[in-house]
Amino acid sequence: MSKADKAGKVVVVGGGNAGFAAAIAAAEKGAKVVLLEKAPEPEYGGNSRYTAGLIRFGFDDKEQVRKFVPQVPQAQWDKIRINPYPVQKYIDDLKLKSKWKADPELIRWMAEDSYGVMEWFVEHNVQWTFLTYIPNAIETGFGDGIVLETVGGGPGIVEMERAEALRIGVEIRYQSTAYDLVTDDTGGVTGVKVRGPDGVSYVERGAVVLASGGFEANPEMRTRYLGPGWNVVKVRGVRYNTGDLLDPAIRVGAQSNGHWAGCHCTTIDPTSPDLGTLESSDKTNKISFNWGISVNAAGERFIDEGKDWNTKMYVSVGNAVSEQGGRAFQIFDAVGVEHLDQRYDPDAAFIGDTLEEIAAQAGIDPAGLAHTVEKFNAAVQDDKPFDPTVLDGRAAVGVSPVKTNWATRIEQPPFVCYEVVTGITFTFGGLRVDRNAQVLDQGNVPIRGLYAAGEMTGGFFYYQYPAGSGLMCGALTGRAAGWHAAAQG
Ligand SMILES: Cc1cc2nc3c(=O)[nH]c(=O)nc-3n(C[C@H](O)[C@H](O)[C@H](O)COP(=O)(O)OP(=O)(O)OC[C@H]3O[C@@H](n4cnc5c(N)ncnc54)[C@H](O)[C@@H]3O)c2cc1C
Numbered sequence: 001m002s003k004a005d006k007a008g009k010v011v012v013v014g015g016g017n018a019g020f021a022a023a024i025a026a027a028e029k030g031a032k033v034v035l036l037e038k039a040p041e042p043e044y045g046g047n048s049r050y051t052a053g054l055i056r057f058g059f060d061d062k063e064q065v066r067k068f069v070p071q072v073p074q075a076q077w078d079k080i081r082i083n084p085y086p087v088q089k090y091i092d093d094l095k096l097k098s099k100w101k102a103d104p105e106l107i108r109w110m111a112e113d114s115y116g117v118m119e120w121f122v123e124h125n126v127q128w129t130f131l132t133y134i135p136n137a138i139e140t141g142f143g144d145g146i147v148l149e150t151v152g153g154g155p156g157i158v159e160m161e162r163a164e165a166l167r168i169g170v171e172i173r174y175q176s177t178a179y180d181l182v183t184d185d186t187g188g189v190t191g192v193k194v195r196g197p198d199g200v201s202y203v204e205r206g207a208v209v210l211a212s213g214g215f216e217a218n219p220e221m222r223t224r225y226l227g228p229g230w231n232v233v234k235v236r237g238v239r240y241n242t243g244d245l246l247d248p249a250i251r252v253g254a255q256s257n258g259h260w261a262g263c264h265c266t267t268i269d270p271t272s273p274d275l276g277t278l279e280s281s282d283k284t285n286k287i288s289f290n291w292g293i294s295v296n297a298a299g300e301r302f303i304d305e306g307k308d309w310n311t312k313m314y315v316s317v318g319n320a321v322s323e324q325g326g327r328a329f330q331i332f333d334a335v336g337v338e339h340l341d342q343r344y345d346p347d348a349a350f351i352g353d354t355l356e357e358i359a360a361q362a363g364i365d366p367a368g369l370a371h372t373v374e375k376f377n378a379a380v381q382d383d384k385p386f387d388p389t390v391l392d393g394r395a396a397v398g399v400s401p402v403k404t405n406w407a408t409r410i411e412q413p414p415f416v417c418y419e420v421v422t423g424i425t426f427t428f429g430g431l432r433v434d435r436n437a438q439v440l441d442q443g444n445v446p447i448r449g450l451y452a453a454g455e456m457t458g459g460f461f462y463y464q465y466p467a468g469s470g471l472m473c474g475a476l477t478g479r480a481a482g483w484h485a486a487a488q489g
Contacts, residue, residue, distance in 0.1 A: 010485045011036065011192055011205040013178040013245060016046025018454025018474035019211035020161035023170040024124055025482025026209070034203060035165065036176040036194060038212070038240045043278075044174060045158035046213055047237035047426060047455070048474065050281040053150035053157050054131050056468030057114035058087040065147060068118055068128045080130075081141030087111045090145060097312065097464035101259065106459045109435050110469070110476050117475045126160045127151040140389045144309055146468045154281060157471070180248045181208065181450070188448030189252060207449045207485035209437075211478060214427035214455035215243025216263065217275065225260045225429060229322060236268060236284070236423040239275045241455065249431055253441040254450065258458025260429030264465050265318035267328070267420035269348060283343055286420045287314040290406050291339040291388070292332035293376055296324040299359065299368025301376065306405035308391070311467035322422040329362055329419055331369075334412040339388055350417040358417040375399050377409040426470065430458030437481035449488065451481035
């Protein structure tokens with residue numbers, strides 16, 4: 001090692017939402033903090049910068065949301081419908097979406113503290129606005145726990161956090177890749193080894209917060225843990241989240257936790273780049289499948305497109321498309337297309353007055369598609385009216401798969417088809433932490449000096465995921481890690 005730096009108390013690895021939350025929390029407790037970021041400065045912010053800034057939190061009453069959006073004029077506020085999202089509902093959603101696998105202690109912590117995390121964000125100058133991607137939500141109302149996004153979306157959250165971190169004295173070093181942990185004679189973690197533009201160095205502080213994301217951008221680890229089918233998948237986020245510190249942490253005794261064979265993925269535009277870019281970021285998402293049918297290249301349906309709100313089933317749809325060879329088609333008629341979110345670009349659609357026309361353009365088996373639509377249309381029940389603002393129970397039954405909600409016939413031209421492919425967002429496996437975000441060893445004993453936050457942790461998510469929980473998880477664990485690392489460092 002060429003250099004040593006022992007000036008402060010907490011080193012944070014990774015400058016996304018979790019890392020900034022940790023750095024701000026440690027600095028507000030008086031610690032001297034250095035944050036190491038692998039990316040060069042223009043590319044800082046991690047996957048967090050690529051998000052829509054959408055966040056999920058629990059609240060009992062519309063008025064509890066008011067203090068997060070003080071800029072909204074009272075007259076507008078009075079007209080907006082916001083359904084309560086109690087803590088227990090948040091817990092139930094996390095349980096249900098994880099098929100009851102999520103760590104009960106971790107998800108209870110997340111749901112119970114989520115409102116307090118929002119208050120803490122506001123104390124630290126992170127500003128919020130109503131989420132923008134659902135068309136007409138201001139008129140039709142917000143339900144289901146996702147009401148707000150950061151002002152400026154993903155770029156907004158990391159800009160506001162970075163500004164706050166710098167304001168309270170955090171030192172940020174870019175192009176600094178932590179690649180190993182430094183331990184003392186008793187097995188406690190005291191620092192990291194870093195590769196930077198000037199070579200290799202130690203950063204030794206006394207406590208380390210690992211907030212360096214998952215392994216979604218590492219094809220070798222994806223193949224190892226998720227399976228061969230994930231080797232060449234498109235990556236929605238940053239190229240830098242390659243799981244560098246997972247093995248080193250496990251080598252010093254950290255316990256792994258969670259769904260290592262699972263990941264967050266979704267359906268995206270086939271023209272998306274292989275590795276996410278700031279331009280593509282969240283804009284390539286295609287998750288308005290609730291309003292039509294989804295078919296594979298043979299023209300066959302393979303999911304219940306109306307099983308739940310898209311934000312609560314989009315990960316299983318991403319996985320289902322992956323099982324169809326990673327490619328599928330969303331088909332809408334003139335009625336369904338009215339409900340597509342703003343990320344659908346009509347210029348990217350195959351449009352035709354007949355199903356045969358769109359099948360020919362998109363490369364779907366035309367006979368298969370015609371047969372599927374005929375059977376689906378015959379199965380649509382008219383006993384309930386179509387209502388896109390609730391789970392309307394308007395079903396298609398007697399077909400496989402059924403469609404549980406929002407089933408309307410695909411019958412009014414022009415027909416519109418969007419091709420989609422699977423894109424990986426982030427991985428679910430990580431390190432086991434306690435409520436201090438301290439990493440536990442194989443005997444569930446906290447490892448002195450070692451903390452983890454955000455995508456580095458495991459146990460919160462399995463299989464599915466209610467949208468907006470990633471940013472909450474990062475802020476919750478980052479804040480806890482920073483507070484406790486500062487006390488210990
Ligand atoms: C396109 C997209 C849209 C999304 N939309 C949403 C949304 O709207 N709401 C939501 O809740 N979640 C969303 N997510 C998920 C969300 O991004 C993550 O759950 C969360 O931001 C992860 O935060 P993090 O700080 O753990 O990781 P990141 O934000 O990825 O930060 C990790 C940082 O660590 C750095 N790093 C990696 N390795 C090293 C190393 N060895 N040394 C130093 N630094 C290192 C990386 O460069 C990166 O800056 C989205 C993700 C993507 C990709």
